[in-house]
Amino acid sequence: MNLRLVEEVTKGQLKENRPEVRPGYLVRVDVRIQEGNKSRVQAFEGTVIRVQGSGIGETFTVRKVSSGVGVERTFPMHSPIVENVTVIRKGKVRRARLYYLRGRTGKAARLKEVR
Numbered sequence: 658m659n660l661r662l663v664e665e666v667t668k669g670q671l672k673e674n675r676p677e678v679r680p681g682y683l684v685r686v687d688v689r690i691q692e693g694n695k696s697r698v699q700a701f702e703g704t705v706i707r708v709q710g711s712g713i714g715e716t717f718t719v720r721k722v723s724s725g726v727g728v729e730r731t732f733p734m735h736s737p738i739v740e741n742v743t744v745i746r747k748g749k750v751r752r753a754r755l756y757y758l759r760g761r762t763g764k765a766a767r768l769k770e771v772r
Contacts (some may be wrong), residue, residue, distance in 0.1 A: 677743065680706060680708060681749065681755065682705045682747050683703070683744075684743060686702055686739060687743075704746070704748065706720045707754050712732075716732060717731070720758060722766075748771065750768060
């Protein structure tokens with residue numbers, strides 16, 4: 658009974674128009690940033706290295722290299738702070754967790770594109 662109640666409450670909070678996000682995809686995530694009483698949208702563009710969970714708790718981790726430093730952010734898929742997720746390129750990968758990209762730089766960190 659309690660599980661059905663949780664499902665009913667979270668059903669209205671799920672986003673319907675979300676794109677398919679998979680490991681290896683190059684995505685641009687538009688994130689709503691709150692600074693004091695002002696709000697703006699900031700883009701975070703990188704490679705998806707992990708997709709985890711399901712339902713309201715589904716998250717995905719995006720990695721980018723900024724000024725020579727690797728930056729990873731984990732975004733809740735159905736969160737209101739995530740304005741939009743745009744798939745830029747689909748990479749060809751053979752595993753679900755791309756943690757090996759953390760140790761690679763430059764050309765070695767590239768993924769083949771799915772055509």
